[in-house]
Amino acid sequence: MAQIASCLFCNLFPAAVSLLEDMKIKSLITVSLLAGALQLSPVVFGQGQNGNGPGRGGRWQQRLASLSPEEQAKLKAAREKAMQDPSVEAAHEKMRQARKDFMTAMHGAMVKADPSIQPVLDKIPKAGRHHGAEQDED
Numbered sequence: 001m002a003q004i005a006s007c008l009f010c011n012l013f014p015a016a017v018s019l020l021e022d023m024k025i026k027s028l029i030t031v032s033l034l035a036g037a038l039q040l041s042p043v044v045f046g047q048g049q050n051g052n053g054p055g056r057g058g059r060w061q062q063r064l065a066s067l068s069p070e071e072q073a074k075l076k077a078a079r080e081k082a083m084q085d086p087s088v089e090a091a092h093e094k095m096r097q098a099r100k101d102f103m104t105a106m107h108g109a110m111v112k113a114d115p116s117i118q119p120v121l122d123k124i125p126k127a128g129r130h131h132g133a134e135q136d137e138d
Helices: 002-012 014-045 058-064 069-083 086-113 115-123
Strands: none
Touching: 069 086, 086 115
């Protein structure tokens, strides 16, 4: 009976059958393109060879990209010299301590908000958790 109904439908509405076949092909193409785009996303949004992606340090690299190599070298030399200034050193140490205090407070607040998050936080390496504590590139 179902076979007769499907044959009758195909004979009475050939345009509808053709439309369904076109929709299947379009869906297949769409899904294929989406799968391909997802495969390429790590390449497009990934980090560079030195690990500098759009996050820390990566933003600094992007800002420097518009400068000539000579300008970059000049800026780097001025920054290194400025970092030796006692007031800059003191401010930098305050910034590092503030970042450490922030991360400690954030960790505690996250555990307070959801105690079940502690095992997840324990899986994060300390260097990743306190990302800026060991790095000086701001």
